[in-house]
Amino acid sequence: MAILMLKLFIIPIFLFIFCGTVGFAINKVTKLENKSCYITGLVVLFGMTFVISTPFMLFDLKFSTLYALIIGIYGIVLAASIVVLFSDIGNVYSICREKCHEIISDRRRCCLYIILLITILFQLFMIVYYQHGDIDDSYYLAQVNTYISTGRLTGIDPASGLEYLKSSSQYSLVGYEVLLAVLKQFFRVNTAVLAHTIWPIFALVSHYIVIWKLAKCIDDRYAIELSIMYSLITIFGGWSGYTQSSFVLNRIWQGKAVFVALFIPILLWYFAENYNNKARKRDIVFIALILLAGISTTTVAIYLYPIMYFCLWCGKFIDTRNIKETLKLCCPIIIILPWIAAKLVFMYKDKLNGLSTYDIVTDGADNLSYIAQLMDRFLSGHSSMLLLFIAALIIIAFEGSRRDRGLIVYPVICLEITFANPLLIGFVAKYITGADVYWRIFWLLDMPIVFTMAIYIIIKKINDKNHIALAFILMDLAVISLGQSIFENGSWAKRENVYKLDxxxxxxxxxxxxxxxxxxxxxxxxxxxxxxxxxxxxxxxxxxxxxxxxxxxxxxxxxxxxxxxxxxxxxxxxxxxxxxxxxxxxxxxxxxxxxxxxxxxxxxxxxxxxxxxxxxxxxxxxxxxxxx
Incomplete structure (x- = not known):
């Protein structure tokens, strides 16, 4: 138990240090125009793992070779990054000291930081200490154990482990479970413990770091208030089991939840951070790496992330009308096309029982109901949340800045006109999303961010500081009263064991x-x-x-x-x-x-x-x- 407790701290700390150090070195060496070393490191961790593991997944090469290669490459990268960091350690120390002094000297902001920290620690405690099972893990986490026990990345059904049963190509070319397998092997920790207890610490804290950076891009003056509001919206997002908030807190160890928690806000952050900047070659490569990192997490990201990128691309063009810059932003999609093409080839050509994976996942697409997918499934019948979402969009559209409209309003309109159009549900479900998971396209509405933005705009319109504080408190109370705590939905219980299993x-x-x-x-x-x-x-x-x-x-x-x-x-x-x-x-x-x-x-x-x-x-x- 003592060793397990040690790993509970060592593994997340190692990942935090890796992302921060590597991100700092890459930003410094390549001179990327973004202000978050940590997000850069996150993108590299997921993106490079996916790039390195792609040939191994395509040609069914040995996991042991892939493991040694990843450890070797990341070991060299981390060592080089530490050298770069220490070469500029004085400047880093000065920046950190200045930031700490800035927080401590402002009593009001210091209190707000403490409130934010409490909300995050509360979520961490609930996720780490309590148990919330999900039987989908019997496939996803089984993949990790199958890679290690068989030494193969494809070909064996992970849920059973039987060699004569072939795994579905629907789950091929996904790098997230490879990353978990590498961590499991390197730190010699049980897969269930790693996923259910250790990984959530790293993933949830990383989620709020990304949200914090996004909030600073929106308005540095109100970044802390925005982050607190977003945190409360997440906690009280339990009115449906299919929203972003539910996935973030209920199953953050699964690839689809990692996609929702990290890579949807990372892409939005990058567009916000570089909204008025010209895209250079190094920026285009970095955007492509963001896209690869996102699609590496889960199968559904192979279409969701390009769709999100398309909507943000359209939103920026509608606002800026800059044709040259807009065309340059097409290049990242061209770079990732080989991975998308490879996935599609697998799904079309791989035959199971005479049917391609494509035929299986699109079965029933012609009979899908848009109302059933949106209202009954995604919103779980809470039509009031849809009305609040529309009201929030209207507030942003009429009271927000041009950039707010370009980042939030126009992309949502583009999504509703194209891929989330009720009239096109049959076509989209049949040729893009599949039938069973069509509802996940509504993740791209990014409701928690939209709610947070609308509240921010309302608060920003108030000039008096006392009135701002009152408005902030009232908005908090509204979120709590209208929502439902995710931790009170009846599926959380005290853990039975360290594995959080039956x-x-x-x-x-x-x-x-x-x-x-x-x-x-x-x-x-x-x-x-x-x-x-x-x-x-x-x-x-x-x-x-x-x-x-x-x-x-x-x-x-x-x-x-x-x-x-x-x-x-x-x-x-x-x-x-x-x-x-x-x-x-x-x-x-x-x-x-x-x-x-x-x-x-x-x-x-x-x-x-x-x-x-x-x-x-x-x-x-x-x-x-x-x-x-």
Missing amino acids: QRTVDIVDIIHADANCNASALLLPEELSYGVRELCGDIKVPINRYSKSTFFSNEQEQKYNILENNLIIPLYIEQNWDIRTVDNSLREFDIDYLVLYTASLTANDISDNMECIYQNDEYTIMKYKKS
């Missing part, structure tokens, strides 16, 4: 590891107990999992799944009434080493001579199966 699953895995001496084994158990197995380790295969049916069917293994369902799942776990010969034959066919049975079912059924009980409690019994 304790029964953890116990089962520990018992099997002890009996098998950590050798690879196949485990049959009820689906309800299977979710955390592949999150904990990569050496235990589980034919029964959340995705079993769809995975077997997509791999043209319908007959094999029918045997699994009819001979094992139904008799053992649903009816709890089985024929031992049929069970014996099926266990051999699936090469099962261990199985979990409900203890209550044992009294009414025969037990095979090949089964040896190695653990039993009132709920379940673990059997070792001898394949003789």
Whole structure:
């Protein structure tokens, strides 16, 4: 436990130092025109990992080689960055001392900083100390363990670990899980602990650093007030489980949440930071790296990020009418086209059960309802939030500056006219987004930022400082009263263990590891107990999992799944009434080493001579199966 607590601090601190140091060195050496070393470092961490790992994912090369390459490259980069930092350490120290003195000398701003810190620490405490499970992790985190246990980045279904089941190309060419695998291997930490407890510290703090930098771009005088307001909007964004706020606080260890938390605001920050600057070659390359870093986090970013970039590009052009600069900003999209093309080739050409991944993800696109996607799913029926969003846009449009309109209003209008147009939902879902995840296009409305901007404009219009403070307090109360705390939605509970997984699953895995001496084994158990197995380790295969049916069917293994369902799942776990010969034959066919049975079912059924009980409690019994 002491070592774990040490890693809880060491890993985030290492990542903070890496991003800050590398970002400082790159900004200094390349003379990038942005004021955030830390964001530059974040972009490099994600973007370069994706670039380095791309050929390994394309050609199914060994993870061990990729791991050594990433560690070597980043080791050299970090060492060189430290040299650059220490060459200018006096200037860095002076800037830091000046900033600290500025904060301490202004009592009002000092209090506001403390308030902001309290809101962030509260969120960190809730995420780190409490448990909020998500069964999607049984696939995403299983990818990390699969990379390490098999040494392969593609080809094996991570949810089961079975070599004869192929992974879906829908999840190919995603670099985020590679980054987690490298961190797991380097720091020798369990994947579930890394994702559920350690990573959120780094990711959430990084999220608020990006928001802070964005707020300073909007108005340095009110940056702290903007950040506090945004933090409260995030905490009380639990009125829907599909908004940015819900993803940031509910599952920040997943790639799609990292995309929402870091890279949507980073792109907006970059446009705000460089709104009136001319784009040089180095800036174009950096924008391309931002785009690559964003699309590396999750499959849906492959279309969401280019769409967001297009909308911001249009918004800037509508405001500035600068054709030359607008054309230059097309270059980053051209740079990332090979990655987009490679992803599309995978999705169109990779066949599962005679259908391409494209055919599978777009099934049902013609029957999608725009109202159902926006109102019922994304907003969860909270139409009042849509009305507030429209009102906020109107405030920004009529009271905000030209830049505010170019960054917020025009991009939203462009999005609604093009990719989020109700009349084009069938086309967009079929050829761009896919049917099941069309609703995620509404993330690009960036509702928390829009709400924050509208509140900022209202406060800015007030001249008297006392009235500003009163307005700020009233706005805070409005946010709290209209919203719902994410931590009170009924799905948060005190953690059962350091992994934040079902304790029964953890116990089962520990018992099997002890009996098998950590050798690879196949485990049959009820689906309800299977979710955390592949999150904990990569050496235990589980034919029964959340995705079993769809995975077997997509791999043209319908007959094999029918045997699994009819001979094992139904008799053992649903009816709890089985024929031992049929069970014996099926266990051999699936090469099962261990199985979990409900203890209550044992009294009414025969037990095979090949089964040896190695653990039993009132709920379940673990059997070792001898394949003789």
